[in-house]
Amino acid sequence: MKVSQKAAKSFKVIGREIHVWPVSVWGSDSVVTRFESLLSPDELTRAATFRFENLRRSFVLSRGALRVLIGSFLQAPPEKLLLILGSHGKPGVAQPGAGSPAFEFNVSHSGGIAIFAFSSDCAVGIDIEQIRPLEDMRKVATHFFSREESEDLFSLPPDERERAFFLCWTRKEAYVKAVGEGLSIPLDSFQVTLRPGEPARFLHLNHDVSLAQAWTLHNLEVASGYAAALAYRDAPRPVRLQPLIEMEELLNLVG
Numbered sequence: 358m359k360v361s362q363k364a365a366k367s368f369k370v371i372g373r374e375i376h377v378w379p380v381s382v383w384g385s386d387s388v389v390t391r392f393e394s395l396l397s398p399d400e401l402t403r404a405a406t407f408r409f410e411n412l413r414r415s416f417v418l419s420r421g422a423l424r425v426l427i428g429s430f431l432q433a434p435p436e437k438l439l440l441i442l443g444s445h446g447k448p449g450v451a452q453p454g455a456g457s458p459a460f461e462f463n464v465s466h467s468g469g470i471a472i473f474a475f476s477s478d479c480a481v482g483i484d485i486e487q488i489r490p491l492e493d494m495r496k497v498a499t500h501f502f503s504r505e506e507s508e509d510l511f512s513l514p515p516d517e518r519e520r521a522f523f524l525c526w527t528r529k530e531a532y533v534k535a536v537g538e539g540l541s542i543p544l545d546s547f548q549v550t551l552r553p554g555e556p557a558r559f560l561h562l563n564h565d566v567s568l569a570q571a572w573t574l575h576n577l578e579v580a581s582g583y584a585a586a587l588a589y590r591d592a593p594r595p596v597r598l599q600p601l602i603e604m605e606e607l608l609n610l611v612g
Contacts, residue, residue, distance in 0.1 A: 392421025
């Protein structure tokens with residue numbers, strides 16, 4: 358499934374496009390303060406609950422970036438947006454007017470990167486993970502992956518397993534987030550490809566191959582040392598992946 362890398366920044370979703378924005382979650386004190394000014398009282402209260410300052414700053418920056426990006430797509434002040442959660446915790450944005458077109462988005466954050474997916478009319482799920490050593494990889498894979506995925510994973514040479522594990526994990530999480538039903542979907546009830554270099558796709562959903570064919574899965578090359586995936590229920594769509602952007606650049610981009 359082809360993903361195009363876009364150098365020119367665009368906040369207009371044309372037709373069936375899906376836009377993906379990866380953002381480096383780091384900023385100076387002044388940048389953090391600027392993003393903090395965009396948050397709602399509830400978000401500021403939540404930020405204050407973080408015990409460690411690095412986690413508080415990360416929350417402020419990623420949440421502020423989400424507001425800036427949604428505001429740019431919807432041409433609305435970021436601080437005025439009403440962000441909501443669905444019944445299973447999937448994020449959304451309340452739009453005025455019963456006739457407003459649907460605007461879908463999804464968010465993920467790992468290590469020093471937050472990633473955001475946007476669509477005008479298609480529910481999307483996105484996930485990113487920093488690739489890192491896992492001492493209990495076999496235990497986690499056996500518990501959460503399908504039998505076929507676990508067998509495929511451990512048939513690989515040891516030096517390929519870490520990346521393959523996180524390719525599998527992000528693809529499964531992206532699907533669960535696109536469906537929007539949270540933990541009610543067992544991760545071992547469906548199968549995805551995971552071998553490095555193999556095209557990302559669903560092999561079955563609840564052991565039904567025809568259901569899998571109704572979904573599209575994209576591998577996203579965002580940054581070295583990370584795995585990321587995008588999932589949605591539709592035929593393949595044009596995906597516009599922006600280059601990794603810094604927080605200060607994001608603020609300057611939108612004024």
